[in-house]
Amino acid sequence: MKKWLWPVLFLAVYVNLVVPLKSFMDNRPVAVKLGYLPDGKVLRYTVADQKPLVAELAVLKVLFYFGSLVEQWQNQIAIPPEYYNMYRMIESAVRLDPYNMDAYYFAQAAFTWEVGHAEDVNHLLSYGMNYRTWDWYLPFFRGFNAAYFLKDYQSAAEDMKRAAELSGSALFTNLAARYFYEAGHNDLGIAFLRAMVQRERDPKVKKAFSLRLEALEKVKQLQSAVVAYQKKFGRLPGQLGDLVTSGMIDAVPRDPYGGQFYIQPDGKVRSTSSFAESKKRRVQQ
Known part of the structure; x- marks a missing residue:
């Protein structure tokens, strides 16, 4: 070749x-x-x-x-x-x-x-x-995922509580309390908010915590009355007014956020305010 x-x-x-x-x-x-x-x-x-x-x-x-x-x-x-x-x-x-x-x-x-x-x-x-x-971001991320994507409000509340303790942020405190409420653990939310109110120094932040604490305490009062009503009559009340007429409570309490409390078909007490201050209320303050 x-x-x-x-x-x-x-x-x-x-x-x-x-x-x-x-x-x-x-x-x-x-x-x-x-x-x-x-x-x-x-x-x-x-x-x-x-x-x-x-x-x-x-x-x-x-x-x-x-x-x-x-x-x-x-x-x-x-x-x-x-x-x-x-x-x-x-x-x-x-x-x-x-x-x-x-x-x-x-x-x-x-x-x-x-x-x-x-x-x-x-x-x-x-x-x-x-x-x-020391990092509050990780419990915040995990808590957000638990609430938003997984609908696991109990875990979300625990994580937001940890994020609040690490960061000192009022936002995380309110989120933790709200997720405790969503999970049906009002007592935990109330105890957590009471501790935060006691240690908070900023008057405005302390007032915000106190407002949410008041709301959860009223929800607890109503929820306890609903349970007592069901035990006595063998059924859930059709409306919160039934708790008054039956003598379970003297009157339906006022929602400190400006909404109206109501009872869902499953017996869970909620408010039309979703426990968030209205713009009108903030302006008046």
């Missing part, structure tokens, strides 16, 4: 193999480019003192990957995200470095709203709360 044929043959093979391969690599789904990261429990023993660095690189890789997907979506290119691989990589990062806040932020943003995996995210947050014991 002539010498010049070898370069030609090599070039032909190169073109036939490399060019299609390059085309495949360029056009393959972005999801494939995310790659793989071993389980964090295994990596902890292999990366030695480089755990925070490896965790940060893993989080950055997921962030870059997700950012590239967003760019594709903006260009009207529909590429299905590898949510499972993304979650596993974030989970490995958290196992390596439970102090990495970026991992929790991303998990909260991407896996709750986008794919509805709030329960999985709460597992990550629970793990992180064992380490970031």
Whole structure:
């Protein structure tokens, strides 16, 4: 074979193999480019003192990957995200470095709203709360997920209570009390609010706590009367006025938020105000 044929043959093979391969690599789904990261429990023993660095690189890789997907979506290119691989990589990062806040932020943003995996995210947050014991964000995130996505108001109340204690925020205090009420644990909500009223120094915040405390105490009064009515008559009252006519209470109390108390078909006492101050009331104050 002539010498010049070898370069030609090599070039032909190169073109036939490399060019299609390059085309495949360029056009393959972005999801494939995310790659793989071993389980964090295994990596902890292999990366030695480089755990925070490896965790940060893993989080950055997921962030870059997700950012590239967003760019594709903006260009009207529909590429299905590898949510499972993304979650596993974030989970490995958290196992390596439970102090990495970026991992929790991303998990909260991407896996709750986008794919509805709030329960999985709460597992990550629970793990992180064992380490970031000073951080009110994690119990706040977990409590929000419990209430908004999972409808677990008891867990939400406990988490908001913890967030309130860590942050000193009035918002979390009110949320905790409200979720205790939603969970049917008025006594817990009342005890919690009483403690917060006693230690609060700001007059305006203290007044807000006192207002919600008053509302819960009145709900407890009405709810107890409903239970007593049912025991006596073998049925729920049709309306709260029945509690007055039957002698269970002297009068239906006034909702401090300006609404009207009423009884649901299941016997739970609620208010038309939803225990939120109206704009009219705030203006008058």
